[in-house]
Amino acid sequence: MMAFYDIIETTGKVIDAVGVAVIVGGAVIALAATVGRVRGTEGGAYDAFRRQLGRSILLGLEFLVAADIIRTVAVTPTAQSVAVLAGIVAIRTFLSFSLQVEMTGSWPWQRPVKPVDARQPK
Numbered sequence: 001m002m003a004f005y006d007i008i009e010t011t012g013k014v015i016d017a018v019g020v021a022v023i024v025g026g027a028v029i030a031l032a033a034t035v036g037r038v039r040g041t042e043g044g045a046y047d048a049f050r051r052q053l054g055r056s057i058l059l060g061l062e063f064l065v066a067a068d069i070i071r072t073v074a075v076t077p078t079a080q081s082v083a084v085l086a087g088i089v090a091i092r093t094f095l096s097f098s099l100q101v102e103m104t105g106s107w108p109w110q111r112p113v114k115p116v117d118a119r120q121p122k
Contacts, residue, residue, distance in 0.1 A: 005075055012071035019063030026056015054103045061092050 002010075030052035037045035065088070072085040101107060 008070060008074045012067045012075075015063055015067035015070065019060045019067065022063060023056055023060035026060070027053055030056065051103050054099045058096055058099050061096055065089055065092050 030049050034045045034049040068085055068088055072081050
């Protein structure tokens with residue numbers, strides 16, 4: 001029978017693997033879509049690639065942070081491990097915010113500016 005520690009550690013590893021798979025899978029899908037755009041006449045291949053890759057990285061980072069939290073809080077909640085987790089979460093949060101701003105042009109807590117539609121009456 002597996003001990004609680006083993007279950008939590010295995011769960012953390014599975015969630016880590018899911019996070020890595022999301023990033024790698026998203027990169028492959030983004031690359032495939034970009035190759036299709038480059039061959040077609042749609043244009044905007046580079047920007048679309050960056051947006052799609054950024055989305056997959058953001059989602060993968062969420063899984064990786066979740067795995068770190070599960071392992072740290074459930075298994076070894078010492079002051080040192082919590083401090084290390086805080087550093088990891090801070091770095092990954094900064095990366096997430098940076099990617100969000102890069103992709104949308106606004107902070108995650110801001111609503112994107114809607115373009116004005118010239119057809120609507122003022």
